Amino acid sequence: MFLHKFYCFAVLASMVNPIIAADGPPDPFANPPSAAFAGQTAAPQASQSNISTDLVLSGLQGSRALVSLPDNNILVAEGSGTIQVIHSNGAITGPIGGMPPLRAGEGRILMDIAADANFAQTRRLFFAYEAETPAGVEQPIQQVASGILSRDMTRFESIQVLGNYPGRRLASTADGKLFITTTGYLEQRPEVMDLTTYTGKVLRINADGSIPEDNPYQGRANIKPEIYAIGHRDQDGIIIHPDTSELWSIEHGPFGGDELNVVRAGLDYGWPYITYGKNYDGTEIGPSQWDGVTQPLYYWFPSLAPSGLALIQQETFPDWQGSLLVGSLSPPQGRFLIRLVMDGERVVAEEHLLVELDRRVRDIAETPDGSIYVLLDSENNTDAGRVFPGEVLKLIPR
Numbered sequence: 001m002f003l004h005k006f007y008c009f010a011v012l013a014s015m016v017n018p019i020i021a022a023d024g025p026p027d028p029f030a031n032p033p034s035a036a037f038a039g040q041t042a043a044p045q046a047s048q049s050n051i052s053t054d055l056v057l058s059g060l061q062g063s064r065a066l067v068s069l070p071d072n073n074i075l076v077a078e079g080s081g082t083i084q085v086i087h088s089n090g091a092i093t094g095p096i097g098g099m100p101p102l103r104a105g106e107g108r109i110l111m112d113i114a115a116d117a118n119f120a121q122t123r124r125l126f127f128a129y130e131a132e133t134p135a136g137v138e139q140p141i142q143q144v145a146s147g148i149l150s151r152d153m154t155r156f157e158s159i160q161v162l163g164n165y166p167g168r169r170l171a172s173t174a175d176g177k178l179f180i181t182t183t184g185y186l187e188q189r190p191e192v193m194d195l196t197t198y199t200g201k202v203l204r205i206n207a208d209g210s211i212p213e214d215n216p217y218q219g220r221a222n223i224k225p226e227i228y229a230i231g232h233r234d235q236d237g238i239i240i241h242p243d244t245s246e247l248w249s250i251e252h253g254p255f256g257g258d259e260l261n262v263v264r265a266g267l268d269y270g271w272p273y274i275t276y277g278k279n280y281d282g283t284e285i286g287p288s289q290w291d292g293v294t295q296p297l298y299y300w301f302p303s304l305a306p307s308g309l310a311l312i313q314q315e316t317f318p319d320w321q322g323s324l325l326v327g328s329l330s331p332p333q334g335r336f337l338i339r340l341v342m343d344g345e346r347v348v349a350e351e352h353l354l355v356e357l358d359r360r361v362r363d364i365a366e367t368p369d370g371s372i373y374v375l376l377d378s379e380n381n382t383d384a385g386r387v388f389p390g391e392v393l394k395l396i397p398r
């Protein structure tokens, strides 16, 4: 019944869609959406922080993820599948051997890595990646696996494939669950609300690959039992909030409509019917609010392509404790580091940092002793004069 409402709406929307000016393409910045509540977008500017940076590691290609470990070491993952270690004393080692069965070749093969929330006891890491395929199979096989990092940090051991999941980002919880986000772009529209697909969802499994009995759709017919929440486009940064143990995420909108969400069991987050985003030509996709659809805590319009998410817990930088740090990848609206000043679930101020670097910020991590590392993406666009290696910077208070 509920889903029917959306399909009906989609048909309606496609009939009344969109008003295109006769004298040219529509202005994509015209008619920005109206927020559902005060403070849901365009928060006031925070007072400017004084920071500088140290270059810690360079020469990366296809930067993907930074992972903070309990001993203050940092893992750095590239899309090719290489994982290096930045030790707390500044030494760099790697790449770590014994990776899961990644496919050979070019492009983004390793999507994400995440440390077990109980890493100090388990030394377990989780991987989302494209696997090598049997001869004759052309479609990539996307998998999530776990492995145990050797004490000397040179090898992963006891690799266990947990399932064929199209994982984008991973997050582990102290009670032994693993969250997996998946993507669901506009051309996959019918699949995103379809509970028989993994498209555009948050999935939740146990660390051993079994399925939690308390997942919200368990027991219903014709569903994927791993599904935890629906209606997502592309959540490219997720964390477990240390105060609430809930899943927080940032999500790429299309043209506008990037979101910050708390993802709760069994809720619908709206995409691709309810969104603050528009099509890339500025035409409407759908309304931004609808009964029964969860509103984002915060959204950006136009898009700045948020990637990576970290909650700052230490006090290395004045007033940063409790802030969220988010990367941004998208010219012209953003190639910088975003700090969101939080009051509970409300964004009360926003600060843009490292703007002068003009680099794509892919991920962020804070160590338990309060060092903050930022992962910059590589770029290979010679036409635009933008050729950079991926790099890791350490933020320094100034």
Ligand SMILES: [Ca+2]
Residues within 6 Å of the ligand: 231, 259, 269, 270, 271, 274, 275, 294, 295, 296
């Ligand atoms: Ca949404």
